[in-house]
Amino acid sequence: MSDLLPFFRAWVADPRRVSAISPSSPALAEMITSEISPTTGSVLELGPGTGVFTRALIARGLDEGDLTLIEAGAEFARLLADRYPRARVFHTDATRLARSDLYPAHGLGAAISGLPLLSMRPRQVMGVLNGAFRYLGPDGAFYQFTYGPRCPVPSAILERMGLKSVRIGTIVRNVPPSSVYRISRMS
Template structure:
């Protein structure tokens, strides 16, 4: 069985157990992975990845030259966290809710990427995730978030309250389903 087939099986089983937490029956494709990490490289330093699942975006970060030991993988699902630890032994894997990021990630980071299904979360939860993430991001750093929706998955009220701005940086029709990527950063 190939890695892609095994990853699809992991995702499908996790989706069956909790569709709102996983939000997709299949992992993201290479087209989306390359798009979400295209502004990140070895010069970025530490990168926080929220909801890495099977590690599709993690592999894209490694292809971009980010050192594995500079990656912090925050995965709430124990079934995925164990898999990530085996696949990326030099990365720091944290099995926890991303809304509590500020409690377990003391080091500053140069960027964050997110595979979290923000559209299926309450605004209060999205606020906690973004507040915690930006408390750990250095000056000028950004969070890269993808969505299957046609607009930014972060409610305007949350962006305004945290003094953040969101810009769509690209889309890919070569992902199933098609996806859009946003750069979320501190308002200037």
């Protein structure tokens, strides 16, 4: 319930940026974090909003200090900084990650995205992926959920960037139903 008011205020202020009709469900959070454990290493979370996925990562045993949260919404960024004081919280645009100096190259274990990729221009999607994969280790993966029927990263972009996607599951107990994809480098 404590997530509904900040979510609603952000949605009223800019529904296109939020691009959801309700916060992500615990079931979706469980699925998108299902392949991540404390042995994964540092995790980058893009568009964490109210922190539903962040809570799931901590419940999986990840140390709060191993989390970096990138949030464009000022109210959400403040909320996250209050809730997760040991995590690194940045109020910034995730499409510009490659210009940041968040981690050493290939020093990241995984990235989780709550970003509305379907409402972004291809150049923005590429900016997000370029930034994340700049930091992800060779075996690191990028996890993205979508309300759409297929991977939200167009196949032309995946191919151009040497990436592949695999749907790891669908959650019908989310509003609306959602699928989770693992995006990784082609072997």
